[in-house]
Amino acid sequence: QKEVEQNSGPLSVPEGAIASLNCTYSDRVSQSFFWYRQYSGKSPELIMSIYSNGDKEDGRFTAQLNKASQYVSLLIRDSQPSDSATYLCAVKTGGFKTIFGAGTRLFVKA
Amino acid sequence: GAGVSQTPSNKVTEKGKYVELRCDPISGHTALYWYRQSLGQGPEFLIYFQGTGAADDSGLPNDRFFAVRPEGSVSTLKIQRTERGDSAVYLCASSLTSPNSYNEQFFGPGTRLTVL
Numbered sequence: 001q002k003e004v005e006q007n008s009g010p011l012s013v014p015e016g017a018i019a020s021l022n023c024t025y026s027d028r029v030s031q032s033f034f035w036y037r038q039y040s041g042k043s044p045e046l047i048m049s050i051y052s053n054g055d056k057e058d059g060r061f062t063a064q065l066n067k068a069s070q071y072v073s074l075l076i077r078d079s080q081p082s083d084s085a086t087y088l089c090a091v092k093t094g095g096f097k098t099i100f101g102a103g104t105r106l107f108v109k110a
Numbered sequence: 111g112a113g114v115s116q117t118p119s120n121k122v123t124e125k126g127k128y129v130e131l132r133c134d135p136i137s138g139h140t141a142l143y144w145y146r147q148s149l150g151q152g153p154e155f156l157i158y159f160q161g162t163g164a165a166d167d168s169g170l171p172n173d174r175f176f177a178v179r180p181e182g183s184v185s186t187l188k189i190q191r192t193e194r195g196d197s198a199v200y201l202c203a204s205s206l207t208s209p210n211s212y213n214e215q216f217f218g219p220g221t222r223l224t225v226l
Binding site for chain 2: 004008032034036042043044045046049051088090092095096097098099100101102103
């Protein structure tokens with residue numbers, strides 16, 4: 001079992017729809033969770049971080065964390081073609097090591 | 111302010127050669143990370159520095175890989191006797207490590223290494 005698992009996609013949604021991206025992790029002691037956006041040929045860009053169970057909203061983005069289920073998700077409301085990218089889930093394990101998932105490719109159709 | 115910078119942006123070398131990749135973190139960030147990313151994969155952790163010391167080097171694949179951060183700022187990743195399988199994008203990230211921070215990491219643009 002991979003430490004951080006994501007559906008590779010591609011996830012295709014129409015413009016204006018909600019995109020839902022999911023991630024599961026295996027290390028129960030993980031404390032910090034991050035979502036990064038990566039455009040093709042570019043480096044990852046931090047878009048959300050979450051540390052407590054529940055929802056955290058920032059503009060069109062909402063991160064959701066459920067530590068009991070070892071599950072973290074990212075919702076993108078009013079999806080735009082410019083949101084088309086690979087979304088990486090990252091989990092900080094005990095200490096400072098951060099493990100990344102392989103990413104989910106999102107395609108927003110205009 | 112200035113973000114994380116990495117040089118060179120691209121490096122092409124021949125199998126068996128030695129390469130050095132440089133990372134200049136965000137000013138004031140005491141934590142520095144190196145990752146390697148292959149096509150279609152997420153970044154793979156290599157090494158983490160807290161100040162000048164390597165706090166966790168468990169991700170270095172073998173003893174051909176070595177990294178230093180002598181003054182607690184700029185870091186150099188060194189790869190000896192390069193192999194074709196070392197070809198990847200090498201990413202550097204930095205973060206704060208104050209008690210109130212959550213170690214959000216900010217990435218540089220990466221160095222694309224190609225070993226022929």
